[in-house]
Amino acid sequence: MTTLAARPIEVSAPHRPTTMRALIKHHAGTELQFVSNRPVPTPGPRDVLIRVKKVGICGTDRHIWEWDAWAAGRIPVGIVTGHEFVGTIEQVGSAVTNYKPGQRVSAEGHITAWKDYNSRTGNAHIASDTKIIGIDRDGCFAEYVCVPEENVWPVHASIPDKIAAVLDPLGNAVHTVMAANVSAKSVLVTGTGIIGLMSITVAKAAGASRIFATDLDPKRRALAKKLGATEAFDPRDDQWIADIRKHCRGEGVDVLLEMSGASTALTQGFEALRNGGTAALLGLFGKPVTFDINKLVIFKGCTVLGINGRKMFETWYQMEELLLSGRLELEDIVTHEFPLEQFKKAHETMISGEGIKVVMAVN
Numbered sequence: 001m002t003t004l005a006a007r008p009i010e011v012s013a014p015h016r017p018t019t020m021r022a023l024i025k026h027h028a029g030t031e032l033q034f035v036s037n038r039p040v041p042t043p044g045p046r047d048v049l050i051r052v053k054k055v056g057i058c059g060t061d062r063h064i065w066e067w068d069a070w071a072a073g074r075i076p077v078g079i080v081t082g083h084e085f086v087g088t089i090e091q092v093g094s095a096v097t098n099y100k101p102g103q104r105v106s107a108e109g110h111i112t113a114w115k116d117y118n119s120r121t122g123n124a125h126i127a128s129d130t131k132i133i134g135i136d137r138d139g140c141f142a143e144y145v146c147v148p149e150e151n152v153w154p155v156h157a158s159i160p161d162k163i164a165a166v167l168d169p170l171g172n173a174v175h176t177v178m179a180a181n182v183s184a185k186s187v188l189v190t191g192t193g194i195i196g197l198m199s200i201t202v203a204k205a206a207g208a209s210r211i212f213a214t215d216l217d218p219k220r221r222a223l224a225k226k227l228g229a230t231e232a233f234d235p236r237d238d239q240w241i242a243d244i245r246k247h248c249r250g251e252g253v254d255v256l257l258e259m260s261g262a263s264t265a266l267t268q269g270f271e272a273l274r275n276g277g278t279a280a281l282l283g284l285f286g287k288p289v290t291f292d293i294n295k296l297v298i299f300k301g302c303t304v305l306g307i308n309g310r311k312m313f314e315t316w317y318q319m320e321e322l323l324l325s326g327r328l329e330l331e332d333i334v335t336h337e338f339p340l341e342q343f344k345k346a347h348e349t350m351i352s353g354e355g356i357k358v359v360m361a362v363n
């Protein structure tokens, strides 16, 4: 039997450090820098300070890592990057009434002042004054992140951290699929990057009858089929468009979800779309594209939707319902996890294509 030694009295007062570990865009060039002395943000009266647990690395973070023309023109040097995360509320501002410390949360990263036309009419995701965390202001590749309480999303207890860390891109996929109204329709997904793959499992869960996909990478095509695609085509062989038409009453698919941001895929996708179909465009193009609007939009009589972000917060509720339904297959999409300190390896794993969705553990 052991002797119980007297223990020192534990003081329960919070002792949050004043500095934190973080990844910052330290110069107008490539990569990020790991620092351990970034000041912990101080929440304003209506802000929530969140202790970050896990973060997702996005395609946007790749642009920032590689410091391409878009990043150079948009990202302020010195900010903490990252916008996909799950964490626990550490502290709330004096005017916050909806949340309390200890709650597990994620957040909508698009921050608006709720003053412009779209914010006040149910379309805050396309507000003219949007500031995005990790892009326009400090983000979540850090031990703590601060957001307005309106942006906080409480995460359901049954959703694991690994998935809760990537609700931002999953929300992009859900918004695209729901906007295009895929139930009982044939769907073509051009480009099976992270959000393209997510949109396949979302479209299947949302009742799409058949899902076709295109991608240059045979591994991604195989995964697309595993996630529910009826058929996945190599877009370099033009024959696939005739094949899709043959499968779809000789006319083409009902819905196109453009996820590649490649001009060839854009044209091919619209060629495979039936007259009167709906196209939802999410993939971002590296430069302006040449596209036959007469033939592919006007004479087709199709509907074209530009998709940006996630609806606040309709998409988040839809996403939670889909996750709780158990019908989303995300295990094969979130492929790697590294500690924050291995950020270099984490980014390289994503950029090389070896990893699909790469997550970093912060706390």
Ligand code: ZN
Binding pocket: 058, 059, 060, 083, 084, 168, 169
């Ligand atoms: Zn993202």
